[in-house]
Amino acid sequence: MEEKRALLKSQREHIPLDLIVEIFSRLPSKSIVRFRSVSKLWSSTTTTPYFTSSVVTRSLSSRPCVLLNFRKDDKLFCFASPVHQKKTCPRVENFQFTIPNNGKLQRYESVHGLIYLETSTNVMFIRNPIMKTFYTLPKLDSNEGRPLTGFLGYDPINGKYKVLCILKERNKIGILTLGAQESWRILTKGFLSHYKVTGCAKCIDGVIYYEGSFGDGLRQELAIMSFDLRSEKFSLIKHPKKNSIATFWSCYEGRLALVSSIASGVELWILEDAENHKQWISKQFPSHREFIKGRWKLKGVTHTGEFIYTSYRSYLLTVSERILYHWFRILYVDPKRNSMRVVMYGGIAVDDIRRLDEVGSDLMKGLTVIPSHIEI
Numbered sequence: 001m002e003e004k005r006a007l008l009k010s011q012r013e014h015i016p017l018d019l020i021v022e023i024f025s026r027l028p029s030k031s032i033v034r035f036r037s038v039s040k041l042w043s044s045t046t047t048t049p050y051f052t053s054s055v056v057t058r059s060l061s062s063r064p065c066v067l068l069n070f071r072k073d074d075k076l077f078c079f080a081s082p083v084h085q086k087k088t089c090p091r092v093e094n095f096q097f098t099i100p101n102n103g104k105l106q107r108y109e110s111v112h113g114l115i116y117l118e119t120s121t122n123v124m125f126i127r128n129p130i131m132k133t134f135y136t137l138p139k140l141d142s143n144e145g146r147p148l149t150g151f152l153g154y155d156p157i158n159g160k161y162k163v164l165c166i167l168k169e170r171n172k173i174g175i176l177t178l179g180a181q182e183s184w185r186i187l188t189k190g191f192l193s194h195y196k197v198t199g200c201a202k203c204i205d206g207v208i209y210y211e212g213s214f215g216d217g218l219r220q221e222l223a224i225m226s227f228d229l230r231s232e233k234f235s236l237i238k239h240p241k242k243n244s245i246a247t248f249w250s251c252y253e254g255r256l257a258l259v260s261s262i263a264s265g266v267e268l269w270i271l272e273d274a275e276n277h278k279q280w281i282s283k284q285f286p287s288h289r290e291f292i293k294g295r296w297k298l299k300g301v302t303h304t305g306e307f308i309y310t311s312y313r314s315y316l317l318t319v320s321e322r323i324l325y326h327w328f329r330i331l332y333v334d335p336k337r338n339s340m341r342v343v344m345y346g347g348i349a350v351d352d353i354r355r356l357d358e359v360g361s362d363l364m365k366g367l368t369v370i371p372s373h374i375e376i
Contacts, residue, residue: 066300066308066330067110067370074099076108076117080129080373083302083332095132099123109152110370111203114161116152124150124163126178129373137163137176144186145169148194151201153208155229162229164208166197175232191234195220202249202256206230209237209256209271211244224256240269240280250301251372261298266307266335285335296331299369307333308369330369 070077076097099105103119110116115127124137124147140147145167153162165174165184170193174184197212208227213220214236224237240258241247247260256271265286273279285307287293296309309331333340 065373066302067115067373069108069368069370071105071108071368074104076105078115083371095127095129097127097134107149107199109201110373111152112154112156112161113373114152114154116150116163118150122147124165126152138182138184140165140167140174140184144174144184145172147174149197149199151203151208151210151227153203153206153227153229155206157206157230160229164227166194166212170194187232191225192216192236194225198244200244200247200249202251203229204251204256205254209249211239237271238280240282248298248300251303252301253305257301259298259301261293266298288333288338288340291331291333291340299367300371302332303372305334305336307335308371309333310367310369 065080066083068079076099078095078097097117099119103121103123106118106120108115108117113129115129117125117127119125126135126137127133128135137150146169148166148168150163150165153164154160155162161178163174163176163178165176167174171188173187173191173194175187176182176184192214193216195213195215197210199211201208201210203209206229208229209224210227211222211224214223214225215221221239222243223239226235226237227233228235244258247258250257250259252259252268252270258269260267262284265284268283268285270281270283271279272281295311298307299310300308302308311329311331330343331340332343
């Protein structure tokens with residue numbers, strides 16, 4: 001009996017790490033969080049970028065979500081819910097984040113399952129929805145320069161996350177690889193001077209695209225810069241528009257798209273030739289025949305090409321004059337099929353809404369939508 005127990009113990013100790021990761025990646029996030037406390041090995045295994053990436057890849061293919069975000073000063077309220085739902089959606093997972101030191105949230109984005117958050121005081125955070133944790137990025141050495149803004153990217157070939165930090169000194173850029181030494185590397189050549197960065201950005205297939213004014217000497221032009229996360233090379237792309245006012249950036253059919261709402265429907269400028277960074281094509285999609293534009297605002301595009309609209313109005317679900325839930329209507333418009341569907345995103349309960357009201361949030365004006373997120 002003792003020999004059998006020793007044999008079983010020996011077998012357990014030699015379970016391949018790849019198999020452990022595969023088993024963990026199939027578990028619900030709540031179970032993963034609990035199992036972190038079992039051992040140091042399990043804790044370290046479930047917090048690596050590789051593990052996060054494997055879980056996210058599986059989740060994005062099977063359970064794509066949208067993330068509803070309400071921002072007010074130093075507070076961010078996030079609610080996630082699956083894209084493919086019927087007319088009503090059950091209570092959604094949520095989290096609340098308060099910026100430390102009375103800072104204000106300057107920008108945030110979701111990249112391959114991780115959420116990047118940046119404050120007005122240039123503090124950068126990573127939110128891991130799987131582990132339900134926040135991680136503060138290391139500060140840059142003051143001798144290297146002052147942060148202007150940062151962008152999170154994911155390299156699908158090497159399975160690595162990197163943060164690109166634009167410094168106020170025009171000829172310096174910082175790069176941080178998550179999960180490695182976690183120390184900044186400073187680049188001083190290989191790119192044009194950055195005179196201004198607007199904050200418009202998108203990471204697609206291992207490339208970070210961002211907008212700004214670039215050039216040498218007295219010559220500056222509004223353009224789009226691309227940064228290849230694998231080769232760490234920069235390329236300048238001619239801007240298809242004069243500016244990005246009332247325009248948001250999206251991934252449309254695997255390519256960068258600048259999306260804006262126009263009188264007749266939706267206009268997209270799509271980067272057709274991403275490799276040579278030269279060719280843009282313009283597409284316009286008319287509004288659905290039953291679509292009343294005045295009640296909706298364009299907020300995003302799903303991975304399948306559906307346009308996401310939110311209603312300017314919010315709705316209360318009441319039973320016997322008692323408010324139970326606050327509902328938000330989300331409209332998905334498929335321009336190719338000329339079809340649309342409305343989903344009532346519920347489960348944002350009264351206590352959540354009360355917290356939003358307490359900080360003076362305009363519930364619809366302060367709402368942003370991040371498509372292609374993971375189910376948390």
